[in-house]
Amino acid sequence: MSSRDRILALLRSHPDCWLSGEKISAELHLSRAAIWKQMSALRSLGVAIEARHAKGYRLLEPPDLLFDRDIVSGLDCQIVGRSLQILQAVDSTNLQLKRQAEAGAEEGTVLVADQQLAGRGRLGRQWASPAGVNLYCSVLLRPLIPVQQAPQLTFLSAVAVVDVLEEVGHIRAEVKWPNDILVGGAKIAGLLNEMSAETEQINYVVLGLGVNLNMTTEQFPAKLNYPATSVLLETGRPVVRRIFLRALLERLDCYYAEFLRRGFAPIRQRWEQLCPIINRQVTVDSGPIGTVVGLEVDGALRLQCASGAIERIVAGDVRLVN
Structure with missing residues (x-):
């Protein structure tokens, strides 16, 4: 220490x-x-x-600082959290952990930053990452599963975040395909999972999680691609970050153990329960209109068209049809 x-x-x-x-x-x-x-x-x-x-x-008052010993003491995890690093500032927790993964870091390594200087979201979009208020976290996994199943871990991350938002933040959230968490239509968390793999073998997967906990309106960028919120803005109550992180690591560990033991089915079922567009009619960008009937095993969205045929949606912005 x-x-x-x-x-x-x-x-x-x-x-x-x-x-x-x-x-x-x-x-x-x-x-x-x-x-x-x-x-x-x-x-x-x-x-x-x-x-x-x-x-x-x-x-004068207990600080909301992230220290390794506060988080690992009594942590009930088998894989996730085997090694935990807390850094003051990084370019991106994903980038930092990918470098360590390439150097041989063990499965379950977790990297958390108080601040990201170049936080990223999907499609290379900027993820606002001010110091001292939110959770910026990446987890290294090395699952022995087929390469095409790696996207399933995105949905595992999503259900874990939603569960902990309810447990610790006392807030109900929904999932938005493929990798966002929403409250009242505004983004409260985002996931960025990245993989290194060969033709038939996964070298590693890095699960990147960004959760807006205590961010104020003034701390969000003036121009956003999508409405955003935080637990503080929704409830009026701050969240102790180390408590949220401990709960999240334990939930991720629990879901990952179940995933390795039982496969994707339980995760997919839970995600579909949390997705408001299941059994609803949607349009995908300027493409097809159909009813969302669930997920494929590779994370593609299953869209039933008027003809009854099932179309796989692998990318695009999904919107409800009024």
Whole structure:
């Protein structure tokens, strides 16, 4: 544990109490200069620490910071979360984890960032990723499944996010094919799953998850391709990010274990329950009109046309027909 983490843990263990520099020094075997330096670093991260002459330091309110030890302690996971990394800022958690995957990182490695400087969504679109408010997370998997089944993991990610939004955020969300999570028609989360594979073998899949937790209206870009929201905007209540992340890792691990044991069927059934366009008539871009009847095993949308024929939709923007 770093000096910064040890100081924060000590302050947390004495809520509403003043701790003198002398006491902190004696407890943690740090110099007064080192303590002052780490206090300044914590303040720069947004931790509310009050300092007063002759009294010392005290924590004014628990910070919503992401520290490895807070998340892995007691985490009930078998695969997802075997290795966890928390970074202050990265270009993209997916890009960072793909580099590690190429270097041999183990299955279940999770990379989380407080901020993304070049967050990406589907089709290369920018994903706004300000510091300190949301969850930006990527998970490395190495499933022994046929290459054509890899898209199934996108739907696994989606149902896990929806479940945790309800469990922790107390908010009901829906899935939008192929990889968005909506609340009231506005995007609250997005998924970007990327794969490295050969002809018949998957090398790895990186599950990228971005969830808008405590973002305010002012923090969204002025121009959006799609309406967006956050748990805070929908409920008026902030979400503790480490609690949300722990719940999400456990849910992902549970669904992944079920997926490896029973295949795609349970995941597909759950996703279809959460999708508002199932059994509804839709149009796909300027293409066919038909009724959505479910998912194919490769993640394609099954569209029943007026003739009764089933058409596979592998890409395109799906809209309800009024």
